Amino acid sequence: MTWCQKTSKYRFVGLDSQDIEFDELNEKKDEFFIIDVRSPGELEYQGHIPNAHNIPLSELDEAMALDDEAFSEKYGFDKPKEEDTVVTLCQKGGRARKAREVLVAAGFITRVYGGSFEDWKANGGDVEFGKE
Numbered sequence: 001m002t003w004c005q006k007t008s009k010y011r012f013v014g015l016d017s018q019d020i021e022f023d024e025l026n027e028k029k030d031e032f033f034i035i036d037v038r039s040p041g042e043l044e045y046q047g048h049i050p051n052a053h054n055i056p057l058s059e060l061d062e063a064m065a066l067d068d069e070a071f072s073e074k075y076g077f078d079k080p081k082e083e084d085t086v087v088t089l090c091q092k093g094g095r096a097r098k099a100r101e102v103l104v105a106a107g108f109i110t111r112v113y114g115g116s117f118e119d120w121k122a123n124g125g126d127v128e129f130g131k132e
Helices: 022-031 040-046 057-065 068-075 094-105 116-122
Strands: 033-036 052-054 085-089 109-112
Touching: 022 116, 057 068, 057 094, 085 094, 085 116, 094 109
Parallel strands: 033 052, 033 085, 085 109
Antiparallel strands: none
């Protein structure tokens, strides 16, 4: 979709958002709604970024279609608001980019942590285990 590139006069929320890097995410992680799209088993075994919420990529489209109450009941945390900036991540970045497509279609401003969890660990970021 070349008409969505930054150089175009057409802009679609999130599609041309810049990736986020470790330093910015680490410094401002409390300002973002972070969604880790890895499987629960991956998070259990490898840990997760503090303040990250787990919604597996396979559930993301359906999750964003839920009303706020049903979402909170299913996932145990509040659904992001449209004014939130959402950051997606996974293990290496591929699923995070697919998640951005889903979230942009749902109306969210979305950035991708391209290096994802591997980059987070390589840079010495804090890792938590247990329920996010």
